[in-house]
Amino acid sequence: xxxxxxxxxxxxxxQVEDGENILNVGDVxxxxxxLRKIPAVGLPTQPKLxxxxxxxxPAGFPTANTCGLILRLPVCTQYHLFxxxxxxxxxxxxxxxxx
Numbered sequence: 369x370x371x372x373x374x375x376x377x378x379x380x381x382x383q384v385e386d387g388e389n390i391l392n393v394g395d396v397x398x399x400x401x402x403l404r405k406i407p408a409v410g411l412p413t414q415p416k417l418x419x420x421x422x423x424x425x426p427a428g429f430p431t432a433n434t435c436g437l438i439l440r441l442p443v444c445t446q447y448h449l450f451x452x453x454x455x456x457x458x459x460x461x462x463x464x465x466x467x
Contacts, residue, residue, distance in 0.1 A: 370419050373443050376450040377417070383451075391458055399458045402434035411437060419443050429457030 383389045384396060394404050400415065415437040420427035422443065430453065431440045442457075444450040 369421070369443050373419060373441050373450065376444065376447050377441055379447065380451055380454055390455055395458055399430070399461050400432045400434070400439040401437055413437055415439065417441060428453045430454055
């Protein structure tokens with residue numbers, strides 16, 4: 369399930385990069401890190417991906433720890449569920465730390 373989620377993540381991120389999505393890379397970066405662009409000196413730590421499994425509770429949307437640079441991806445069985453969860457979660461999540 370986690371390998372499938374990584375595959376969904378990569379496909380979805382390619383769509384975001386290609387402009388085939390309602391979000392852009394800056395939106396994803398802001399959600400995951402609180403930053404709109406990567407600083408010239410780089411990020412303080414390597415970002416990490418974790419997974420939100422349905423058995424762990426409500427897990428249809430991504431969550432992020434901007435201090436620890438951890439993005440938690442929803443584990444889904446179908447791409448359209450993953451895509452919808454990512455787009456809605458990031459769109460509705462606001463832009464923490466970004467004015």
